[in-house]
Amino acid sequence: MIEARAPERAHTVAMAHGAFNVVGGLWPLLHLRSFEWVFGPKVDVWLQMTTGGLLVSAGVSQLAAAPSPQGPAQARRIGLGTALTLLAIDLIYVPKGRIRPTYLLDAAMQTGWIAAWLRSAPGKSINRHARSSTPRSHRGGRR
Secondary structure, eight states: OOEEEHHHHHHHHHHHHHHHHHHHHHHHHHOHHHHHHHHOOOSOHHHHHHHHHHHHHHHHHHHHHTTSTTHHHHHHHHHHHHHHHHHHHHHHHTTTTSSOTTHHHHHHHHHHHHHHHHHTOTTOEEETTOOOOSOGGGSSSOO
16 A cells, blocks of 8 residues: 655645745846746846745745644645746736746646645545445445
């Protein structure tokens, strides 16, 4: 029987999502030209720098929170808040033509992070070879 517990999954998601946010936030801060090549030129560079800095802060907070007892819950709140916000921006402003369609790639990633966080919620576990705990006589089949 292989079982992955929610706290272990939450720790893994926290570390991966935190690293993703740090790298994603650093990209425009360190090399704006390549970032704009992929996602389009920005009129307000200060806004892109602010967003990058906030993503780095969110990612570092997720990475720092993960090992503590309350860490997974804190990292989940930061992660879901960040992913939901970025997903909303992507889905609102791509159709309006304000940002490039390449932001739909980001929307897909944010959807993946949201799914990962929901899957790692407390009380969830994956048991790949589990048998029903319901007694056979109560399953609705023949005895």
